[in-house]
Amino acid sequence: MQFISTAKNALLVALLALAAGAQAHDGKHGDEVVTPLQHQALSDAAGKSGVMAVVAYGPGESSVAHRHPGSIFAYVLEGEVVSQLQGGATVTYKAGESWYEAPNTPHLVSRNASTTKPAKLLVWSLVQDGQPLTVPLEK
Template sequence: MNARFIGAACAILAIATPAVAHGPGDVVTPHFEHAIPNIPGKTLTALVVDYPPGGASVPHTHADSAFIFAYVLSGEIESKVNDGRIQRYNAGESWYEPPAARHLVSRNASKTKPAKLLAVFVANSEEKALTTAAEESNTAERKQ
């Protein structure tokens, strides 16, 4: 399998890697990757993001071609995409992110309980950097 995800810390995450730090206090585990047979040139990639209590991802942007579906598996996640407001999602709730989205806040809403998120990307198969660290100017948004 090929490397498809560059973590928010800008490190390459190979699909065979069991768990790698994604940002301060979160762990990303590759779960699934496969070319979509009836949509030539597109690949579906699924990742599980585990947030410890108080854990957060660094602000990041998504690939120009990547449509993302996010589903909270457990706990509560706070998320801010593009110019939207910070929203809280509970286990069983979901949202989507459009291609080239800026994900300025992605964090566990709890300081005492862990949270887990499933992120599913549909992107151009040749696009290797699905996620890259955002500019440091967005650091203040992360602290809201």
């Protein structure tokens, strides 16, 4: 039980660090709210954990450019989200659509497509123990 409590605390610290880092800029980006849902060590993948979270964007909100050290699977729960990975086109995903982000791929655009309605993503990630979920890109 102590391990699970420690793992949950580590996830919370990582998500709080993401939120703090994302807001240390011009205020027009990094407005998303990340709500952790689950963090589970994987018995069949030593040293890795599955992490699930909801990312919520208010109208017109966006994230700073970033990368994820682990694989990311994103599913739009509500609204529409505009996303662009380095080397790819800008794509608008609607509720019910999903995408995959390979580890360490720069995520250049991640924002709510609407200036009047909220948007929400369900995100699942496979992370190496001790790695952050998200790392802001250097300018």
